[in-house]
Amino acid sequence: MYATETAGLWTSAHQYYVMGALEGFGVDGFSYTGFNGLLAPLSAEGEIAAPGTCAVIMTGTELGTIKTTVTVYQKEPPAPDLTQWDDVVEASLFFSDAEPYIVDVHDRVLFSVLTSLQRAPFRLRVHARGRDQGYEFLRDESEDDEDEWSPEEHLLQAWPAPFAPLIEWQLHDTFGAGIRAS
Numbered sequence: 001m002y003a004t005e006t007a008g009l010w011t012s013a014h015q016y017y018v019m020g021a022l023e024g025f026g027v028d029g030f031s032y033t034g035f036n037g038l039l040a041p042l043s044a045e046g047e048i049a050a051p052g053t054c055a056v057i058m059t060g061t062e063l064g065t066i067k068t069t070v071t072v073y074q075k076e077p078p079a080p081d082l083t084q085w086d087d088v089v090e091a092s093l094f095f096s097d098a099e100p101y102i103v104d105v106h107d108r109v110l111f112s113v114l115t116s117l118q119r120a121p122f123r124l125r126v127h128a129r130g131r132d133q134g135y136e137f138l139r140d141e142s143e144d145d146e147d148e149w150s151p152e153e154h155l156l157q158a159w160p161a162p163f164a165p166l167i168e169w170q171l172h173d174t175f176g177a178g179i180r181a182s
Helices: 112-117 131-136 174-181
Strands: 003-012 015-019 039-042 054-058 063-072 087-093 101-103 122-129 149-160 167-171
Touching: 003 015, 003 112, 003 149, 039 087, 039 122, 054 087, 054 174, 063 112, 112 149, 131 149, 131 174, 167 174
Parallel strands: 063 149
Antiparallel strands: 003 063, 015 054, 015 101, 039 054, 087 122, 087 167, 122 149
């Protein structure tokens, strides 16, 4: 393991992004056709691409804070423990001119552990559990209780690696199945 960081990540509209630059990015034209329901590597135009120049990660939680852990490895980590996660998907990303960071639709959240992956192709493996429970989690925006977190949890693992096809390790939750069916 190289480095790890855990934080509460604010999610809204059931999503957050991994990206290297905000300029030219938009998901307005994003189509859910062929999307696995968890991780979509995208081009700057919002089309599924391999490798992606950004990625959208879908959450069951429409609005709220989810526990997110980001771990960067020097080489590929062991295969995921599929007994601990509902959905696990892995894809190639490449940010040629910027350091990777994670952003929700409101605030830039820089996980400093990702900066070691700038200007090199890398793999991103996203693990999710509790998205179905997160879907049921309703946070009242008028409340000031930011300590109330969704039951949903994500683990993002990243490591330097050449481009490779997308891997859908496991797709079990109902929330993701609903996206795949749309």
